[in-house]
Structures are given as structure tokens and as C-alpha cells.
Amino acid sequence: MNSRLFSTFVAAVAVAALGSIAMAQGNPEAAALENPVAATPESIAAGQASYKQYCASCHGATAEGGVGNDLIPDSPNLIDAEWDHGSADGNIFDSIKNGVPPNFDMIPWSNRLSDDEVWNVVNYLRSLAE
Numbered sequence: 001m002n003s004r005l006f007s008t009f010v011a012a013v014a015v016a017a018l019g020s021i022a023m024a025q026g027n028p029e030a031a032a033l034e035n036p037v038a039a040t041p042e043s044i045a046a047g048q049a050s051y052k053q054y055c056a057s058c059h060g061a062t063a064e065g066g067v068g069n070d071l072i073p074d075s076p077n078l079i080d081a082e083w084d085h086g087s088a089d090g091n092i093f094d095s096i097k098n099g100v101p102p103n104f105d106m107i108p109w110s111n112r113l114s115d116d117e118v119w120n121v122v123n124y125l126r127s128l129a130e
């Protein structure tokens with residue numbers, strides 16, 4: 001390998017590594033989103049209702065995660081400190097509203113839940129994590 005080819009290779013590896021760090025931290029624009037919905041008992045109760053209806057089948061009744069199958073990988077725990085796609089309220093909102101690229105095993109819910117309803121779910125998950 002000549003040296004120019006080698007430095008191109010090193011640069012490509014560095015870009016790939018940075019890319020996966022960015023993925024792990026989630027979308028920085030989403031991370032900066034402020035949660036506009038106060039975590040009132042009403043918000044948390046509404047979030048719980050949506051969670052039971054749309055999310056519990058995969059992420060589990062207690063949001064501690066669920067086992068996958070031939071079609072879909074394990075669904076992650078949503079009440080621990082480990083977040084694959086960012087831990088800010090805005091990242092969690094983004095994962096729920098827009099789904100998780102590139103595979104979208106976690107589909108977008110924007111056609112079923114309004115933005116406020118997604119924030120209610122974020123507030124519910126935060127209340128479970130406390």
C-alpha cells in the first residue's frame with residue numbers, strides 16, 4: 001500500500017469510528033430539543049396509556065426490554081441508564097417519533113402519536129426510571 005492510499009484508509013477508519021460514536025449519542029439536533037410538556041400526573045398517565053397500547057408488546061409491560069424473534073432483534077430496556085441512540089429527552093422523543101435508522105426495527109410512531117403524545121410517553125418512561 002503506498003502512503004497516500006494508507007492515509008486515505010486511516011481517514012476512512014477514523015470517519016467510520018466517529019460516525020458510530022455519533023450514532024451512539026443520538027442525533028445532536030434532537031438532543032438539543034427541549035421537552036415542552038411538563039411531567040404532570042396527567043401527562044404521565046396519558047403516556048402510560050399510549051405505552052401499553054403501542055410499546056409494551058415489544059419493550060415489555062415494565063419497559064425493561066423484550067426478547068426478539070426471527071424478524072426483529074431484542075427490544076431494549078427503556079428505563080435503565082443505557083441508551084443506544086442518545087439519552088436526552090429529545091433523543092428519546094426522536095427515536096419514538098421518527099424510528100431508529102438505518103433498519104427501522106423500531107418504526108416511527110408519528111402517524112399514530114402526536115408530538116405531545118410522544119412527550120407524554122417520554123415523561124412516563126422517565127417516571128419509571130426514577
Ligand code: HEC
Nearest residue numbers: 054055058074075076083084085086092095096100105106
Ligand atoms: C415491534 C417491536 C417494537 C415496538 C412495538 C416498539 N419498539 Fe421501540 N424499539 C424496538 C427495537 C427492536 C429497538 C432497537 C432499535 C435499534 O437499536 O436499531 C427499539 C428502540 C427504541 C428506543 C431507542 C432506545 C435506545 O436505547 O436508544 C426507544 C426510545 C423506543 N424504542 C421506544 C419505543 C416506544 C415508546 C414505543 C411505543 C410507542 C416503541 N418503542 C415501540 C422495537 C419496538
